Amino acid sequence: MSAAHDHHHGPAKGLSRWLFTTNHKDIGSLYLWFSFAMFLLGGTFALVIRAELFQPGLQFVEPNLFNQMTTMHGLVMVFGAVMPAFVGLANWMIPLMIGAPDMALPRMNNWSFWILPFAFLMMVSTLFMEGGGPNFGWTFYAPLSTTYGPPSTTFFIFAIHIMGASSIMGAINVIATILNMRAPGMTLMKMPLFVWTWLITAYLLIAVMPVLAGVVTMMLFDIHFGTSFFNAAGGGDPVLFQHLFWFFGHPEVYIMILPAFGVVSAIIPTFSRKRLFGYDSMVYATASIAFLSFIVWAHHMFTVGMPLAGQLFFMYATMLIAVPTGVKVFNWVATMFRGALTFETPMLFAIAFVVMFTLGGFTGVMLAITPVDFQYHDTYFVVAHFHYVLVPGAVFSLMAATYYWLPKWTGYMYDETLGKLHFWLSFIGVNLLFFPQHFLGLAGMPRRIPDYALQFANFNWISSVGAFLFGFSQLILLFVVIKCVKGGKKATDQVWEGAQGLEWTVPSPAPYHTFETPPDASLIKAQ
């Protein structure tokens, strides 16, 4: 192959390789390691929460610190763990999947990663400031976050601005790469679904991150410059905050799940040894979900006192999302049906994803029914719902992706026994953790409380046990990855028997530069 040409340098040595790199694989690795570090940090905050909720009474943290923990847990997991992890996968895999030599805008790629650690350093440092860090929930509803917020809120706002800038740059890069750098013969409808879902996700990011930037800027003005966007006493409107936030926030939850759909749509066919069922309908369903995500935001606000017509519109629109989402689940099951299945670790995570994401989808439909939502709203039922779609949903897909592509990244096979152990402990832990929370919510336990009435004690106890099991199981993943980077059984180029796509035509590990000349068009097959 041409990778060994003398005028092509390998990676630079030492720290400067990582600081100045414009290589999509290096930047992808940086994103993935950063997001894993944030996953552990956000997980630590979660364990503080679950330790406090292990039994009734205040044991470990006082209520103000508890609120800082719930806020930081949400912010770090959403903006620090899940989103950058998918950007990392996009960096690594999109050029390999579409036969491109790199991302379209490599210098911006470096910049969009390297501002992230500073954003999180600033945000986490607020915990040590006078008055503490943000304590108003990751949704930072005004006026609790403006008039009544701690002094550190300004740093939080600036950190959000930086994260938003990073996400927008990443999204521009993904779109520019996919639209301009596909190898000859790689038509749009031949792209792997991971590429499709990321293309649509990138458009969502560009559409809504500026809205988030706008809303935090309005907060900044309310706090420092005497405006009253969200202050009723000055003629402002606290409900406006929620409309703006959720106009960002609802597409945001699809930003975190659409690339997961792409990952699972790659893994299930591989281990079923059968083509993905209904490729075209998968693309259309993804686009439909993205469109619907813009017109359902107020279902997060059914209790704010909207007029009846508004409530009905948002109820109907939200229920509609179940249709394209159902199509996706049916297609995955139809792909497995009459395949030749094997159950390596990526497949185990992918199957668990389909089952538990669907459970989260069911509770999502239940939450859409407005009059019943009055009972579910702001209870642990909602906590269970969104953790089911985010943890055994999005996070499991990230783990599936890690095991699936790790041999391509490192050139070695990971330890399958440890991988399976990691899966089963995570699977048991996550269900112990989140399933009882459905019952807590239905029985009437509000979310974001540091202490609770005695009838909630039993299920909280179980949930906390599950949390620690799930949390500590993730150290196995860290161990498996480090072990795999260091060596093991050599991986073949193909790695998995049933794998399809251009990334499996390059050597394992993937050379520093790939597809400097476009791949042969005969290698590009319909998915």
Place this chain on the structure above:
Amino acid sequence: MLSKAKLWLSLALSTLMLWSAGLHAAWDLNMPRGVTQMSRDTYDLHMTILWWCVAIGVVVFGVMLWSIINHRKSKGAQPATFHESTKVEIVWTLIPFLILIAMAIPATRVLTAAYDASESELDIQIIGYQWRWEYRYMRENMDEEEVSFFSVLATSRDEINNAADKSENYLLEVDRPLVIPTNTKVRFLMTSADVLHAWWVPDFAIKKDTVPGFINEAWVIVEEPGIYRGQCAELCGMDHGFMPIVVHALEPADYQAWYAEQQAAVRSIQEAAGAELSMADAMAQGEQIYTRNCVACHQAGGVGMPPVFPALAGSAKATGEAAITMETLVNGVPGTAMAAYGRQLNPIELASIITYVRNAFGNSTGDVVQPADVNAYIQEGQ
């Protein structure tokens, strides 16, 4: 050795006690059916959509499980080659769509009914504060005494801090519950004095945000007398978890008697406010009020949690002129969590708490602020 055995025994016993104390309702799996038509309709909708989900889940996961068991490579399965079918896609687009329409119709009916708050027989204003509720009964005749009061968590800090055994209604008990008549359409008009809160009683299937600058409405017809409990459902700051709701539903005749009693109490407080308050009485009552209303932010000993919640010990506002302390207590400090207590406490209580903070935690101004002074100050402000 003995002490170790004792420790284990007491640990086991307390675990057992915790276990049995929680037994009565601790394994509840489902939503309460409630005591109103609305809560029963909500419950029925909840069960319908749940069973639809279960049915769909059984089919989808059933097919998946079938494939996992029978179509595995280790059993020699050969992969089929089919990969698309427009017919099948249309079928599994249409079926969910029809199920959703079947759900949307009853949901629309229930929601429309929930929004009809017309023709109420009693209106009560609910105002959320950090971290308590105020209930104001709307009068038909403005010459009558207004019945209004604050409802504050009654669980002691010792129970919360594990220094005392937890009572049965731990965190779900208030000093003064809301009282409403049964079989009467009661309309709640909700707003907030500071941040967002949400008033929620599961047995009524009512959850509504209280939003500063807005008035939201909800209504209820409670069919059975009883005590119904709920909690604030919208994160409202530090003590969000400590502002429960308790509603006593009484037979209409009992309710009328209670209401007349409340009006009489308002009259007697107005009369008592003319009397002289002694230092000892003021300090005793002031300490109670401090424990109930102030200690969450200003902390025991008045040390506060600076910079958000300032210390009272040695503070200029507490030890300077009495008028400044009075102003802070009566009007609050706008833009901070310091609420205006002018409406929350009666003049005797206000005089006591003002005197208390001026003479506790090492502060020693030595003066006793009188209810008459407070009344004069409030009237001057109006």
